[in-house]
Amino acid sequence: MSAAPASVLEKKDGVSPPGPPSSDAPGPLAALLRNPKAMALVAALLVAVVSALVTANGAWPADLTFDVRSPLDDINTWMAQNRDTHPVFLYFLLHISNTSESAVDGVLGALEGLGFIGVTVAAVLVSWYAGGANLRRRALALAGIAFGTFAVIGVLDVWEEAMETLALMVVCVAVAGLVGVLLGLAAGLSDRAERILRPVFDTMQVLPAFSYLLPFVLMFDVGTPAVFMATVIYAAPPMARLTSLGLRGADAAALEASRSLGASAWQRLWTARLPLARKPMLLGLNQTIMMCLSMVVLATVVGAGGLGDPIFTAISTLDVGLAAPAGIAIVLIAVWLDRTTAGFGERVDDAAPARSAFATRVVWAAMAAVIAGAAVLGQALGRTEWPENWVIDISQPINEVVGWIERELGSGIPVIGGTLTWANGFIDYGINPLFDALLATPWWAVLLVAGVLGYLAGRWRAAITVVLALAAIGAMGLWSRSMDTLSQVIAALVVTLILGFAIGVLAARVAWVERGIRPVLDTMQTLPAFIYLIPMIALFGSNPAAAAVASVIYALPAVIRITAQGIRQIDPSALEAARSLGASTGQQLRQVQLPLARPALLVALNQGVVLVLSMVVIGGMIGGGALGVDVVRGLTKGDLGLGLTAGIAIVCLGLLLDRISQPGADVKERALR
Amino acid sequence: MNHNKRIRTAVIAGLGAASMVALSACSAADTKSSGSADEVTITVPSWVGARANAEVAKKLLEDEVGVKKVELQQLDEPIAWDALNNGKADAILEDWDGQPKKQKLYIDDKKTVVKGGDLGVTGHIGWYVPKYYADKHPEILDYKNLNKFAKDFKSNRSGDKGEFIGAAPSYTTYDEFLIKNHKLNFKIKDTGNEAAQIKEIQRKYAAKEPFISYWWEPLWANADMDMVEVKLPPFEEGCNEPETKTKCGYANTPLQKYFNADFAKDGGDAAEFLKNFKWTTEEQNEVAMSIAKDKMSGEAAAEKWIKDNKATWEKWIPKK
Numbered sequence: 001m002s003a004a005p006a007s008v009l010e011k012k013d014g015v016s017p018p019g020p021p022s023s024d025a026p027g028p029l030a031a032l033l034r035n036p037k038a039m040a041l042v043a044a045l046l047v048a049v050v051s052a053l054v055t056a057n058g059a060w061p062a063d064l065t066f067d068v069r070s071p072l073d074d075i076n077t078w079m080a081q082n083r084d085t086h087p088v089f090l091y092f093l094l095h096i097s098n099t100s101e102s103a104v105d106g107v108l109g110a111l112e113g114l115g116f117i118g119v120t121v122a123a124v125l126v127s128w129y130a131g132g133a134n135l136r137r138r139a140l141a142l143a144g145i146a147f148g149t150f151a152v153i154g155v156l157d158v159w160e161e162a163m164e165t166l167a168l169m170v171v172c173v174a175v176a177g178l179v180g181v182l183l184g185l186a187a188g189l190s191d192r193a194e195r196i197l198r199p200v201f202d203t204m205q206v207l208p209a210f211s212y213l214l215p216f217v218l219m220f221d222v223g224t225p226a227v228f229m230a231t232v233i234y235a236a237p238p239m240a241r242l243t244s245l246g247l248r249g250a251d252a253a254a255l256e257a258s259r260s261l262g263a264s265a266w267q268r269l270w271t272a273r274l275p276l277a278r279k280p281m282l283l284g285l286n287q288t289i290m291m292c293l294s295m296v297v298l299a300t301v302v303g304a305g306g307l308g309d310p311i312f313t314a315i316s317t318l319d320v321g322l323a324a325p326a327g328i329a330i331v332l333i334a335v336w337l338d339r340t341t342a343g344f345g346e347r348v349d350d351a352a353p354a355r356s357a358f359a360t361r362v363v364w365a366a367m368a369a370v371i372a373g374a375a376v377l378g379q380a381l382g383r384t385e386w387p388e389n390w391v392i393d394i395s396q397p398i399n400e401v402v403g404w405i406e407r408e409l410g411s412g413i414p415v416i417g418g419t420l421t422w423a424n425g426f427i428d429y430g431i432n433p434l435f436d437a438l439l440a441t442p443w444w445a446v447l448l449v450a451g452v453l454g455y456l457a458g459r460w461r462a463a464i465t466v467v468l469a470l471a472a473i474g475a476m477g478l479w480s481r482s483m484d485t486l487s488q489v490i491a492a493l494v495v496t497l498i499l500g501f502a503i504g505v506l507a508a509r510v511a512w513v514e515r516g517i518r519p520v521l522d523t524m525q526t527l528p529a530f531i532y533l534i535p536m537i538a539l540f541g542s543n544p545a546a547a548a549v550a551s552v553i554y555a556l557p558a559v560i561r562i563t564a565q566g567i568r569q570i571d572p573s574a575l576e577a578a579r580s581l582g583a584s585t586g587q588q589l590r591q592v593q594l595p596l597a598r599p600a601l602l603v604a605l606n607q608g609v610v611l612v613l614s615m616v617v618i619g620g621m622i623g624g625g626a627l628g629v630d631v632v633r634g635l636t637k638g639d640l641g642l643g644l645t646a647g648i649a650i651v652c653l654g655l656l657l658d659r660i661s662q663p664g665a666d667v668k669e670r671a672l673r
Numbered sequence: 674m675n676h677n678k679r680i681r682t683a684v685i686a687g688l689g690a691a692s693m694v695a696l697s698a699c700s701a702a703d704t705k706s707s708g709s710a711d712e713v714t715i716t717v718p719s720w721v722g723a724r725a726n727a728e729v730a731k732k733l734l735e736d737e738v739g740v741k742k743v744e745l746q747q748l749d750e751p752i753a754w755d756a757l758n759n760g761k762a763d764a765i766l767e768d769w770d771g772q773p774k775k776q777k778l779y780i781d782d783k784k785t786v787v788k789g790g791d792l793g794v795t796g797h798i799g800w801y802v803p804k805y806y807a808d809k810h811p812e813i814l815d816y817k818n819l820n821k822f823a824k825d826f827k828s829n830r831s832g833d834k835g836e837f838i839g840a841a842p843s844y845t846t847y848d849e850f851l852i853k854n855h856k857l858n859f860k861i862k863d864t865g866n867e868a869a870q871i872k873e874i875q876r877k878y879a880a881k882e883p884f885i886s887y888w889w890e891p892l893w894a895n896a897d898m899d900m901v902e903v904k905l906p907p908f909e910e911g912c913n914e915p916e917t918k919t920k921c922g923y924a925n926t927p928l929q930k931y932f933n934a935d936f937a938k939d940g941g942d943a944a945e946f947l948k949n950f951k952w953t954t955e956e957q958n959e960v961a962m963s964i965a966k967d968k969m970s971g972e973a974a975a976e977k978w979i980k981d982n983k984a985t986w987e988k989w990i991p992k993k
Contacts, residue, residue, distance in 0.1 A: 080755075080778060222752045223761050300747065303756065309747050313719070315866055319968060399968050427829050541876070542869030543830065620842075625830075625863040629842055632865070636749035636843035 037456050044452040048445040052437065060443045060479035068476055069641030076640035079218055097225035100171065104224050108167035114371070115378030116159060116386045120150040122371045127336065130343030133363055142343050149332040156325035156394065158307060159386040162333065165296055165306035168224065172231040172292045177285055179232060180239025184284070187240060188247030188277075189269075197244075201237040205610070207654055209234055209295050210617050210631055211647040217302050218640055227299040235291040242284030246277025282345040289337050297330060297530050298618070301635055307333075311530055315621060320402045320534055321395025327531050335523060406538050423545035426491070431544055435487035443474055453660040462659040469652035469659075478649045484626035485616060486653060492548040493612050496555045500608060501601070503556075504563025505589065514564065521557040530618070537622050547619020547628070555611035559604045566600020567593050602661075609657045617650055627653075713936075713943045714744045714762040716753035719843065720867050722891055725960035726766040726792065728971035729986075730950055732979055737990050740943050745971075749843035751775065754931075758785045763936040764947050767792055768929045771845025773914070780931075787937045789930030793951035794891055798845065798923040800837075801888035803878055804899035813885075816855060816905050823858040825883045834860040838874065838886035841867045847919040848887055851905065854920045859885075874898070891954040893961040942991045949989040956985065 111119055127146035131139030153162045186193040212230040220226040250273050258272040274281075300308025307326045314323030438446065447470050454466035473482045507514040532550045540546035570593055578592045594601070620628020627646045634643015713734060717727045724745075731743040748756055754775040756762035770776075779786040802813055806825075812818045819835075826835030839861040840846040852859050864870035870886070871894050877884045878898050888900055905922030912921035930947065937944050956978070963974035979986060 077774075077778075080775075081782070221759055222748070222755050223759075303746065303748055303752060303761070305746065312747055313717075313724075315868070319868075321968060322970075393970075395968070395970070424829060432829060537869050537872065542864050542866075542873050620863070621865045623863065623865040623869055625865075629863040629865060633842035635752075637751045639751075 041449075041452050041456060044445075044449045048441050048449050051445045052441040055440075055442050059439065060474035060477070064475060065477040066475050068645055072641040072644055073639075076218065093219055096229070097220050100225045100228040101223075103171045104167050104228070107170045108163060111163045111167055114375045116150075116154060117378040117381075118371055118375035119163070120147065121374035123147075123150055123336070125367045125370060127340045127343070129363065129367065130340045130347065132343075132347060138343070138346075142339055145336050145339055149336040152332055153329045154386040155390060155392050156328060157386075157391040158310070158325045158329045161305075161307045161309060161326060162329050165293075165308070165330075166333070168227065168231075168296050168304065168306060169289075169292055172228055172235065172296065173285075173289050175228075176232045176235040176288050176292060177239055180236040180284065180288060181243050181281070183236065183240035184243025184247070184281075187244035194244060197240070201241050203655065204234075204237045207651055209291075209298055209614060210628075211650050212295075213299060213302055214631070214635055214640065214643045214647055217635065222303040224304065226302055227296065227304040230299060231292050231295040234295050235288045238287035238291065239281075239284040242280040242287070243277065246280035246284075247273055249280070250276040279345055282341060286338065286341040286345065289341060290334065293330070293334055293337065294530075301632070308530065311534070314534055315537075319395070319399070320538060321397075321399035323534050324394060324398045327534075330531060331523065338522075402535075402538055419539045420541055423540040423543060423549075426545045426548065427543060430491040430494075431487050431548065434490055435484055438483040438487055439480060443470075443479065446470065450656060450660065454656075457660050457662055462662070466656050466659050469655045473649045473652050476645050476649060478627070478645060481626050481630065481646070482649050482653060485624075485628065485650070488544050488548055488616050488619075488624060488626070489551075489609075489613050489653070489657065492551045492555075492616060493608060495548070496552045496559055496608050496612055497605065499552070500556050500559030500604065501563050504560045504604070505567060505593075507560065507564040508567035508593075509589075517560070521561055524553075524557040525561075532615070533618065533622050542623030544619070544624050544626075546622050547616055547624030550619055550622070551612045551615030554615040555608045558607045558611060562600055562604035562607060563597070566597040566604070569600070570596045606658065606661045609661045610654070613650075613654055613657055711741045712744065713740055713742075713764070713940070713947075714746055715764050715766060715947075716748045716756060716762045717745045718748065718750045718753065718767070719841065721893060721961045721965040722794075722957050723767040724964060724971060725957050725974070726950070726952075728964070728975040729960060729978060730766060730947060732972065732975040733986055733989065734943055734946060737986075738942050738946050750845075751843060754779060754786070757931060757933045758783065760785075760933055760935060763933050763940065763944075764789065765931045766947070766950065767794070768931055769796055769798075769845050770924075770926045770929065785934050787932055787934050789932045789937070789948055791951060792928040792930055794928045794954045794957055796889060796891065796926045796928050798887065798889045798926075800848075800885060800903040800905060800922075801900040802883070802885050802903060803881075804901050805881055806883045807901040814901060814903055816857070816903055819885075819903070820856075820858045822883075826859070826885055828862070830862060831860040834858050835885070837861050838870060838884060839863055840887040841865065841870060844887075846887060847913055847916055847923075850917050850919040851922075854918065891958055891961075893958050893965050896958070896962065945991040946989055949991070951989070952985060956982065 114122065123146040124143045128139050128143035131142035133139060153159055183197060187197045188194070212234050213226070216226040216229045220229060254276060255268065255272055258268050263271065296304060296306065297308040297311070300306065300312045307330050310326040311323045311330075314320065314326075447467050450470055451463045451467045454463035473479060503517070507517055532554050536546040536550045540549055574592055574596060575588060578588050583591065616624060617628040617631065618624075620626065620630070620632050627650050630646035631643050631650065633639060634641075634646060715727045715730060717724050727745050731745055734740040734743045746756070746762055748762065750765075750769065751772055753762060753765050754772055757765060758775075758779045776786075780788070800816070807814055810822060810825075813822050823835035826837070827833070828836040830836065835858060837848065837852065837859040839848055841864065844867075848861055851857070852861065864873060871892075874884065874886055874888075875894065875898070885903065906920055908921050908924040913919040930950070932940070932944065932947065937948075940947075960974050960978045963969045963977060964971055967974075969977070
């Protein structure tokens with residue numbers, strides 16, 4: 001895309017460079033009239049509103065829908081009958097299935113063999129090594145995080161579950177990482193591969209994790225293999241994307257130097273390009289690990305076991321106390337893994353002289369010896385499992401607190417009402433009117449508006465994608481279900497953006513706010529989506545509002561962070577100039593900071609859209625209804641026709657929302673840089 | 674660039690080779706993992722009553738029968754059938770007869786799952802309204818009159834229809850088709866899961882609001898609430914096939930146990946014990962109540978019941 005992208009937020013001609021409006025600009029209305037794109041949007045909206053008022057019922061026509069469920073159901077039955085006799089399964093899929101299962105069992109066996117002492121020591125040492133393998137603060141802090149994580153896991157009595165999750169994670173991360181690196185190499189070295197893979201990765205990033213599960217359950221049956229495949233496919237793209245980015249971003253001078261020294265292509269790859277790409281690759285690994293964790297937890301719905309299990313049970317008994325230990329364990333594991341991989345990433349930058357290869361080998365050997373020693377010690381003491389009397393039960397006090405919150409904050413607080421009242425208000429004045437409006441608008445007018453929005457954001461390609469996605473939804477007969485989900489997404493998105501931009505601006509301008517919320521954001525961003533669900537039912541009841549609030553909380557950290565970063569990165573001289581001209585704080589913000597930060601705000605919008613959608617879908621489990629509950633029903637009832645069509649509709653919504661909120665590629669890169 | 678091309682070719686060749694290796698383990702793969710008697714896996718669906726069965730069985734299997742490890746795996750009813758079929762789980766202790774297709778496929782055709790006898794508890798699903806509402810409007814208790822009262826059940830999500838509080842996603846239900854086939858002016862509210870549904874109903878009950886819901890017996894929450902069933906056309910064998918044509922109400926279902934065929938044959942004492950496992954609705958409710966209402970851990974609830982009811986469970990233990 002060569003032209004500067006058009007904005008969705010501001011109806012300004014996309015070709016003119018973004019900047020503060022000059023003082024002699026014509027009034028807003030005149031500017032609008034002069035702008036053909038804004039006119040197109042206004043016209044499309046007018047058509048939509050008028051046609052909605054005239055027809056008042058815009059459901060997708062029945063004769064344009066096609067029955068896709070029956071053939072899917074037939075496939076489902078066929079698979080169930082032939083899963084252990086047909087050659088495709090016997091000679092291909094079952095090998096994957098059995099190999100992944102024995103790999104996970106093997107890792108789990110190894111972890112159990114190490115015992116709780118061995119595992120803890122190993123984790124502490126690896127983190128310490130990541131922190132620099134010395135006695136400085138960073139290394140010790142990382143080692144401390146590792147020790148704390150595993151001690152708390154033991155004390156809260158979720159050791160066994162944690163090991164199951166870790167075993168599955170190890171296998172998934174290894175395979176996802178490998179696949180990612182290979183694909184990344186392909187995309188990094190070949191322009192054609194990059195052209196093919198790029199849109200695939202882009203699309204995969206938009207899809208909610210939930211929609212990955214069903215096809216694999218169909219092929220692999222419930223259990224570890226399905227989870228493994230879904231997780232690998234879900235988590236590999238960031239690794240591939242960042243590997244490719246690293247290879248392409250390598251310093252040309254360094255490569256030239258290597259070439260002039262007569263290095264062959266292979267030597268250059270090994271000695272120059274890959275080492276130079278190490279940092280982005282580690283960042284990719286970090287993201288892959290986080291996505292694996294989130295998926296492995298979610299996949300308990302199809303029998304993955306591990307830490308997701310108590311949370312899943314807790315959702316169905318509303319037992320926050322039961323979920324808490326597992327939830328805390330997941331948070332700690334996430335923080336530990338995040339900081340440790342980040343630690344490895346920072347080591348790459350270390351200015352300190354690197355140790356000799358020999359010293360490194362000695363450190364590794366010593367670590368291996370200590371871990372082996374710890375394992376043997378555990379065996380000798382007869383203690384491989386976490387001792388039963390070192391356990392604290394936190395579920396009772398937590399349930400008491402939750403009970404109190406429900407009783408006291410539910411409703412009847414003077415003036416502000418209480419959480420249940422808010423939930424109803426949000427439905428009455430937020431979600432419902434949107435839903436009604438979407439349903440009242442004729443389907444072709446919705447397509448028209450979406451197409452125009454798509455065109456404004458990404459020209460014809462986006463416009464066509466958007467229209468086709470919506471048409472697919474209609475053709476599957478899921479129009480009103482999808483509009484239901486869409487209305488929830490939009491309502492939640494508006495709240496997310498208002499809060500996110502406000503907090504982001506505040507954080508960018510006030511240093512102590514920034515310092516205060518940074519650790520909170522860090523932690524929130526590592527949490528798997530599943531965790532957010534349980535407290536929501538207690539506070540908001542089982543309805544779309546609960547799902548919407550969960551998604552607001554889930555999407556906020558990313559929006560806040562990108563906003564704050566974007567505003568802070570503005571050229572200080574521009575701000576200084578405005579200040580010296582006597583601009584007030586509000587004027588600085590409105591006329592300098594926000595316009596200059598527009599690219600970042602657009603990225604924040606796009607991220608917010610994607611995250612909100614993925615959470616609203618999971619919200620089907622707590623009363624969100626619509627497409628989310630259809631996927632859950634499909635998964636749990638093995639009703640493929642229902643689940644897959646709903647899953648496809650979610651994917652279509654994802655494409656729609658992403659494409660109309662996506663700033664052009666160059667804007668995105670500028671903001672992320 | 675020429676060099677790059679070579680690397681690229683090599684990478685692509687490598688990818689190809691790797692996938693060939695994956696393919697070339699070319700013998701037929703094993704299709705079954707079979708459990709041994711040392712380790713028993715019991716599926717636990719999401720409702721509390723079934724968890725009560727599983728917790729008590731686990732405790733007794735470990736303490737009295739001498740099984741080394743009993744795993745309770747959280748699996749919803751339909752998925753549990755697949756797990757029993759492929760040997761990933763050994764037993765379902767409470768099945769509500771909601772999977773006729775899978776029953777036929779796995780029991781009759783593939784013979785991988787076998788019947789395990791009655792659980793002793795009889796389940797019944799139906800449409801229920803609270804007693805305080807039925808007392809005021811006795812006519813509601815016939816489904817033919819439901820439309821007359823639909824407006825009483827309106828909510829902010831049901832438009833101009835009445836709101837019908839629906840079942841959790843994995844539960845056996847024909848409500849969608851019943852409402853359509855009887856032209857009832859109701860819209861189903863998806864509650865997302867059992868606990869959310871129970872919570873919603875407890876809240877409405879406490880506020881004495883009118884509501885109508887998919888509801889069932891046995892259920893621990895019924896101890897605190899008076900609910901009355903709305904009469905639907907009587908159940909007859911086969912009246913819900915195909916399900917889209919269903920017009921009849923729900924059957925009384927003697928809840929069933931099912932085992933993986935290999936486990937039933939080679940499971941030894943553990944299988945024997947699970948076949949003998951049979952208790953009453955009241956007994957199940959007692960344990961379920963401890964878990965759901967008193968928020969005891971499953972293990973503690975089972976322990977408490979086992980301590981007080983030796984006479985009942987002694988009969989389940991196989992004779993040595």
